[in-house]
Amino acid sequence: xxxxxxxxxxxxxxxxxxxxxxxxxxxxxxxxxxxxxxxxxxxxxxxxxxxxxxxxxxxxxxxxxxxxxxxxxxxxxxxxxxxxxxxxxxxxxxxxxxxxxxxxxxxxxxxxxxxxxxxxxxxxxxxxxxxxxxxxxxxxxxxxxxxxxxxxxxxxxxxxxxxxxxxxxxxxxxxxxxxxxxxxxxxxxxxxxxxxxxxxxxxxxxxxxxxxxxxxxxxxxxxxxxxxxxxxxxxxxxxxxxxxxxxxxxxxxxxxxxxxxxxxxxxxxxxxxxxxxxxxxxxxxxxxxxxxxxxxxxxxxxxxxxxxxxxxxxxxxxxxxxxxxxxxxxxxxxxxxxxxxxxxxxxxxxxxxxxxxxxxxxxxxxxxxxxxxxxxxxxxxxxxxxxxxxxxxxxxxxxxxxxxxxxxxxxxxxxxxxxxxxxxxxxxxxxxxxxxxxxxxxxxxxxxxxxxxxxxxxxxxxxxxxxxxxxxxxxxxxxxxxxxxxxxxxxxxxxxxxxxxxxxxxxxxxxxxxxxxx
RNA sequence: GCCGCGGUAGUAUAGCCCGGCCCAGUAUGCGGGCCUCUCGAGCCCGUGACCCGGGUUCAAAUCCCGGCCGCGGCACCA
Numbered sequence: 144x145x146x147x148x149x150x151x152x153x154x155x156x157x158x159x160x161x162x163x164x165x166x167x168x169x170x171x172x173x174x175x176x177x178x179x180x181x182x183x184x185x186x187x188x189x190x191x192x193x194x195x196x197x198x199x200x201x202x203x204x205x206x207x208x209x210x211x212x213x214x215x216x217x218x219x220x221x222x223x224x225x226x227x228x229x230x231x232x233x234x235x236x237x238x239x240x241x242x243x244x245x246x247x248x249x250x251x252x253x254x255x256x257x258x259x260x261x262x263x264x265x266x267x268x269x270x271x272x273x274x275x276x277x278x279x280x281x282x283x284x285x286x287x288x289x290x291x292x293x294x295x296x297x298x299x300x301x302x303x304x305x306x307x308x309x310x311x312x313x314x315x316x317x318x319x320x321x322x323x324x325x326x327x328x329x330x331x332x333x334x335x336x337x338x339x340x341x342x343x344x345x346x347x348x349x350x351x352x353x354x355x356x357x358x359x360x361x362x363x364x365x366x367x368x369x370x371x372x373x374x375x376x377x378x379x380x381x382x383x384x385x386x387x388x389x390x391x392x393x394x395x396x397x398x399x400x401x402x403x404x405x406x407x408x409x410x411x412x413x414x415x416x417x418x419x420x421x422x423x424x425x426x427x428x429x430x431x432x433x434x435x436x437x438x439x440x441x442x443x444x445x446x447x448x449x450x451x452x453x454x455x456x457x458x459x460x461x462x463x464x465x466x467x468x469x470x471x472x473x474x475x476x477x478x479x480x481x482x483x484x485x486x487x488x489x490x491x492x493x494x495x496x497x498x499x500x501x502x503x504x505x506x507x508x509x510x511x512x513x514x515x516x517x518x519x520x521x522x523x524x525x526x527x528x529x530x531x532x533x534x535x536x537x538x539x540x541x542x543x544x545x546x547x548x549x550x551x552x553x554x555x556x557x558x559x560x561x562x563x564x565x566x567x568x569x570x571x572x573x574x575x576x577x578x579x580x581x582x583x584x585x586x587x588x589x590x591x592x593x594x595x596x597x598x599x600x601x602x603x604x605x606x607x608x609x610x611x612x613x614x615x616x617x618x619x620x621x622x623x624x625x626x627x628x629x630x631x632x633x634x635x636x637x638x639x640x641x642x643x644x645x646x647x648x649x650x651x652x653x654x655x656x657x658x659x660x661x
Numbered sequence: 662g663c664c665g666c667g668g669u670a671g672u673a674u675a676g677c678c679c680g681g682c683c684c685a686g687u688a689u690g691c692g693g694g695c696c697u698c699u700c701g702a703g704c705c706c707g708u709g710a711c712c713c714g715g716g717u718u719c720a721a722a723u724c725c726c727g728g729c730c731g732c733g734g735c736a737c738c739a
Contacts (some may be wrong), residue, residue, distance in 0.1 A: 148702095163714075195739090196739090197738085197739050199738095199739080216728095221665070229739060230739090231738095231739080232738060232739070234737095234738090235736095235738055235739095236739060238739050250697090286737095293737080294725095303664060307728090326735080328737065330737095331737055341663080341664070342663085342664060342665095342734085342735060343735070344734080344736070345735090348736095348737095349736085349737045351737090352737035353737080354737085371737090373736090373737070373738085374738070374739045375739095378739090393733085394665085394700080394733055394734085395668090395733055395734070395735070395739095396730080396733095396734090396739095397665060397666070397734070398665075398733090398734050399734090399739090400736075401665095419666085419733095420731070421666085421733085422733075423734070426672080469722095471700065473673080475675065476688080477673065477674075478674075479676085480667090481666060481667060482666085482667050482668070483667080483731080483732055483733090484672090484674090485672070485673080485675065486672080486673070487670090487671080487673070487689075487690080488672095488673040489689065489690055490672060490689050490690080492674060492689095493688085493689050493690080494688090496701075496702085497702080499701095500701070500702050500703095501702085504702095505701085506701075507699095508669085523738085527698085530699095531697080531698090531699095531702085548686050560699070561723080562698095563698055563699075564698065565698095569720065585698055588698075589697095589698085594700095595698050596699080597699070638699085638701065639699095640699045640700095640701080641699045641700050641701080642699090642700090642701095643700095643701085644701085661700080661701075
């Protein structure tokens with residue numbers, strides 16, 4: 144079978160399997176498969192989902208999963224998507240002022256659309272109000288026992304006495320909290336759960352605590368507030384108030400769901416549908432925010448910033464030349480499974496390559512150059528299209544007798560080769576000469592299986608620095624490209640023929656490119 | 662340690678709820694061929710998996726039990 148040529152193969156296929164060879168195969172079925180599974184309890188037009196990042200850093204591939212999945216479901220069900228910044232810890236997870244905008248940029252770039260936007264640190268009065276309501280209803284209390292209250296619950300031996308005090312007393316304790324009578328750790332609002340719950344973290348979990356914002360000012364609201372809601376409290380309140388119908392988040396939140404249900408129960412709210420999916424890794428990339436921050440701090444000169452192409456941040460992948468569409472595609476393929484998934488770089492690159500292939504112009508770049516002198520009776524000219532499927536757009540390259548031509552050192556073994564678009568030549572490595580072969584035709588090269596290689600006229604070769612991420616290292620290539628390279632602006636994606644796809648990181652006289660993949 | 666959730670080819674995913682149409686589909690990777698002025702793309706062929714052990718059943722990737730492995734959680738972090 145393999146020995147047959149394409150038309151023979153096709154013919155055979157048509158004879159043997161007529162139903163497979165048809166022009167319109169089962170495309171529809173496959174597209175159906177790529178979609179996300181239906182959401183339980185979802186009504187078209189009524190679905191409300193959310194993406195709720197902590198603005199303490201830019202988002203990465205792991206965060207892209209909930210962002211893309213949620214927005215995709217909003218699209219499927221013609222629902223609404225809420226973007227909510229969860230920035231209620233100015234102390235240990237201090238928000239980064241720039242991150243709010245950077246995250247929005249990344250989301251827009253990813254094609255994530257949202258219809259409403261909230262910032263938790265700007266909604267403090269709402270949390271206070273609900274806290275009061277819960278205190279009034281007697282399903283929360285102000286623990287003023289400090290370390291002792293915490294210890295009592297941890298050991299399961301009891302709880303702070305205020306748990307049994309009246310709502311009125313607790314309400315006034317809460318006022319004292321707000322008024323600044325207590326320091327950090329001296330008073331917290333706890334949600335009454337079960338003081339002997341098998342999981343100690345669920346026992347009367349903390350809904351609001353005091354943070355000394357004189358010492359740890361919040362980047363948005365400074366020292367205006369001292370009493371801050373915890374994640375679980377703020378999330379429950381917001382998910383309800385924002386009318387969220389489906390919560391899709393990582394499985395690290397499974398236990399939080401259990402905690403949050405106590406708020407719903409106390410307030411008589413109907414809880415949304417919760418769906419937890421596994422963690423996402425990107426093979427060979429660091430995703431951890433804290434690790435990236437650490438690297439940026441400790442090895443400042445080694446990395447280019449949060450968007451370094453060696454990082455798995457969205458910005459880093461973008462800078463690497465990965466298209467948003469490719470990221471969407473692999474994430475949608477992973478879907479909402481509870482299990483963890485490791486996206487292989489080969490897979491992401493393959494998807495990206497396919498998308499890039501139709502748009503990226505082909506440019507000749509010689510990575511490891513050796514200069515040969517052209518021996519020819521007269522000048523020769525090549526006309527090469529920028530893209531094989533758009534032959535009309537092309538540039539001319541001309542070399543004359545005595546001119547230097549750069550080719551890959553590896554290609555410069557003695558023998559014949561074809562300089563792409565130019566003609567067939569014989570290499571003399573001793574004299575560093577390129578002499579013309581009598582037959583200049585492409586057919587000659589084909590029939591003799593002469594390698595077809597890229598080349599650059601030495602006289603106007605443009606030095607190009609190509610940075611190739613490899614793990615945490617960056618390999619620097621110093622090669623030369625044809626002059627057409629100067630015509631591309633930042634962010635252009637090109638294919639360097641026989642080298643790989645690259646993205647222009649810095650245009651100019653001596654451009655800098657970043658290697659994406661083969 | 663305790664609690665929860667998972668385990669389909671190298672990777673990812675379909676099938677598992679409602680057992681048979683699954684000697685397990687798809688994508689990518691890998692090997693080969695055809696085609697193409699690229700080592701890219703396209704087309705074709707091939708390669709390769711139901712964690713292990715029991716049980717239920719005429720029939721199990723699918724249901725039950727046990728084990729092993731992996732991940733997550735056990736904060737006044739989100």
